[in-house]
Amino acid sequence: MTEMIQKLTLYLQYPFVQYALIVGVLIALCSSLLGITLVLKRFSFIGDGLSHVAFGAMAIAAVFRLTNDMPLMLAITILSAILLLRSGQKAKIKGDAAVAMISVGALAVGYLLMNRFSKSSNISGDVCSTLFGSTSILTLRKSEVWLCVVLSILVLVVFILFYNKIFAVTFDEDFARATGTRANLYNLLLAVIIAVIIVLAMNLVGSLLISALVIFPALSAMRLFKSFRSVTVCAAVYSVLTAALGILVSVVADTPVGSTIVAIEIAAFVVCWAAGAIKGGVRK
């Protein structure tokens, strides 16, 4: 035990571990906040779909040999988010089918592009780390850390300022619209924020595991709490703790960061579920 603590204190002095912790916790916090709205609006899979789109965008950036792929990824992902959320209600192709279509499409085309055009000697390694985010969070440059911090804080501020509006639009969009809330505008805002978070989260857990950051905190908090505010706070705390713990464990035990965080989130979910069941009697 003392050995582990020594090892941990040693690692914590390295800037790359500090960066990973800061960025990881902020990203987890942001995704958990937005996750509640997505889960409640029955849009859980949008996070998943968008992350695949971001993967496709990254592949395109690789083809054009862009050194900084963030802007392109952000642009493409935001655009897809807007299209998906807009088409939610009245599209000819139903929401979930549209998400599935875009999601696998982007994944396939992205891999095809990377496979054909990438100059890297280790393509499968590249693909693996993009999908599962194996090491990229530990290799962040200082500029990337700053970008992540600034974007995360921006997301947090927007979320707090629009908290009441997000609640109104999530609970009952028709009522909100009928009584003069500009629901379309806030849906658009949500789409943009979600896209930003997804692109940020790719660094942390890779594109296949982002959904976990979005869904688990919300579902766990909903087991335990019954008002929107307490669920929000609980999801945020849950998310920060699991992300920090996951990163530390992965550093000490030398496991992939993304999968470790998700594994801890699953464990925490089971605990919350059990606690909720004991507290409120067994529910289905």
Add this chain to the structure above:
Amino acid sequence: MAQLICQDLTLGYDGHEILSGLSFEVDAGEYLCIVGENGSGKSTLMKTILGLQSPMRGKVTTGDGLRRSEIGYLPQQTVVQRDFPASVWEIVLSGCQGRQGLRPFYTKEDKALARENIRKMGLEALTKRCYRELSGGQQQRVLLARALCATQKILLLDEPVSGLDPKVTAEMYGLIDTLNKRDGITVIMISHDLDAAMRYATHILHIGSTVFFGSKADYLRSDAASSFRKEDETA
């Protein structure tokens, strides 16, 4: 001047007409029941009045100092709401959202209004309770309190008693009637329940194969009523 004026409306969706040439007016303090068979366009009409959907032809205007966003709305329950983690307080307060503009937080006045409407609906004891754990009748009262936060003038109710047992149904009708008579709030209600419509409404709008709009007394003498009644009996 009338609070709500619908002129020569043609309603439908995807280019498919379900109702045409509909005109009617609602004055302040009236109690209008919209009745008609399933699929006759009652819900579409309601969405059009609320501005959630635009009519294919014709127009909806408001008058008598009523703004379009001051129409309170009691929707039918949605799937999303059934397991939504929200307290009664949070939901009622969200009725004030329409007036907020870009202001991020609720004011003291908003909160006082929410508290007042919770009291009016007899929900004080449930303020902190979770919405999804309430009974159907309690949930409807929560949504009614929210609608009252959005308006002091006119309420649109979309089948407010569907799924409620007879006792709660009677209470709900009583509550709506009090709002109409005592607080002078105009009520427009979609209903399947012709008996209740006959009992409380001042005016009837019957849509479907025959269209009728007028006072309750006129409706009772009309053909629309007798044909609807007959269908009701055979069904």
